[in-house]
Amino acid sequence: MRPLLLLLTLSLSTQAADWTIETLAGTGTQGFSGDGGPALKADLDNPFGIVRGPDGAHYYCEYTGQRIRKITPDGIISTIAGTGQVGFTGDGGPALAATFSKPHELRFDAQGNMFIVDMVNNAIRKIDMKTGILTTLAGTGKKGYTGDGGPAKDAQFNQPHSIQFGPEGDLYICDIGNHVIRKIDMKTGLISTFAGTGTAGPTPDGSPIAGTPLKGPRSLDFDPNGNLWLATREGNQVFKFDLKAGLIHHIAGTGKSGFTGHGGPAKDATLSGPKGITIDAAGNVWLADCESHSIRMIDAKTNTIELIAGTGKKGNGTTSDPLKCEMARPHGIYADKDGGIYIGDSESHKIRVLRRE
Numbered sequence: 001m002r003p004l005l006l007l008l009t010l011s012l013s014t015q016a017a018d019w020t021i022e023t024l025a026g027t028g029t030q031g032f033s034g035d036g037g038p039a040l041k042a043d044l045d046n047p048f049g050i051v052r053g054p055d056g057a058h059y060y061c062e063y064t065g066q067r068i069r070k071i072t073p074d075g076i077i078s079t080i081a082g083t084g085q086v087g088f089t090g091d092g093g094p095a096l097a098a099t100f101s102k103p104h105e106l107r108f109d110a111q112g113n114m115f116i117v118d119m120v121n122n123a124i125r126k127i128d129m130k131t132g133i134l135t136t137l138a139g140t141g142k143k144g145y146t147g148d149g150g151p152a153k154d155a156q157f158n159q160p161h162s163i164q165f166g167p168e169g170d171l172y173i174c175d176i177g178n179h180v181i182r183k184i185d186m187k188t189g190l191i192s193t194f195a196g197t198g199t200a201g202p203t204p205d206g207s208p209i210a211g212t213p214l215k216g217p218r219s220l221d222f223d224p225n226g227n228l229w230l231a232t233r234e235g236n237q238v239f240k241f242d243l244k245a246g247l248i249h250h251i252a253g254t255g256k257s258g259f260t261g262h263g264g265p266a267k268d269a270t271l272s273g274p275k276g277i278t279i280d281a282a283g284n285v286w287l288a289d290c291e292s293h294s295i296r297m298i299d300a301k302t303n304t305i306e307l308i309a310g311t312g313k314k315g316n317g318t319t320s321d322p323l324k325c326e327m328a329r330p331h332g333i334y335a336d337k338d339g340g341i342y343i344g345d346s347e348s349h350k351i352r353v354l355r356r357e
Contacts, residue, residue, distance in 0.1 A: 019354045021309055021322040024342070025071055026350035028316050032065055032084060039077035047344040047351055049105030049332040054112045060332065060344055060351060061103040061116065068106060068116060081127060081134065088121040088141050095127045095134040104161050115163060115171065122157040124173065138184055138191060145178045145198060152184045152191040162219040167226040174217045176233065181217050195241065200234065205250035209241055212248060223279040231274040231287060238277065238285065238298065252298055252305060259292040259312050266298045266305040280335035288333040288343065293326065295333065295343060295354065309354055316348040
């Protein structure tokens with residue numbers, strides 16, 4: 001083995017050897033079953049975004065199941081929203097009686113309310129967790145790119161995918177079909193375009209946030225310092241938005257699709273349709289690199305990229321060794337305060353979790 005290749009291999013194995021992977025929910029069979037019982041015995045239907053709620057439970061979206069489900073700390077699963085039918089109904093009533101169309105991601109605000117990206121309905125919906133009542137926060141249900149400067153409820157989106165609350169409490173939205181990130185001022189309810197021009201294009205390193213194109217803004221998160229991080233699906237890159245300086249920094253990905261670069265500089269790596277991004281407490285950046293069926297991490301101290309889980313091949317692994325555990329187009333990823341990295345392993349129909357040994 002050549003010295004450089006040996007060095008990269010040792011770096012990779014040192015990182016990956018620190019972790020084990022286990023299943024939190026799902027039998028591996030696509031379907032809908034198990035409510036009221038152990039999550040490990042339940043059938044799931046394409047789990048996407050996952051997050052811990054203020055009550056300590058984990059909540060996730062079922063993309064083709066058209067539901068939001070909950071896993072309590074003792075491992076019991078239940079449905080909290082959605083009938084399982086496709087639709088855009090239920091505003092003003094109980095979330096359990098509502099219909100969705102391919103929910104992608106969910107987040108909680110500081111008051112404990114849940115917000116859901118209802119992708120095909122081109123809307124952001126809200127559940128008051130005290131009453132269980134569902135309303136639509138943003139989007140008319142029609143596809144478009146309108147509404148900036150006005151009420152978010154009157155705006156149009158083009159397949160929104162990811163949302164996250166910024167440090168100031170406003171809601172940021174990856175409006176992927178319009179190649180922009182939009183922002184809802186949660187005090188006024190007004191919407192604006194935060195980044196992107198509306199046309200796909202290159203995002204040069206050091207560019208100003210205002211007026212610079214984006215290419216498929218897919219998933220976003222904020223780090224402990226208040227910087228916004230973005231994974232671009234078509235762009236196959238990762239960017240950091242310095243909100244104080246108003247600048248965009250290129251962090252990872254050459255822009256070409258691939259599965260290379262492990263153990264080396266993140267900028268020189270190739271990514272394969274990253275669909276999820278999350279930042280852990282140490283500032284490390286975790287990616288659900290969907291089309292390589294893997295979980296990859298950008299080390300905050302070294303700016304190198306590491307393969308932590310997955311083989312690069314699609315499958316439904318059962319081993320506890322992350323590098324031998326095949327996954328199937330993971331979409332959701334969440335760095336929890338408990339140190340676990342939770343994964344919506346979509347086409348394996350499982351929720352998995354990486355834990356440091």
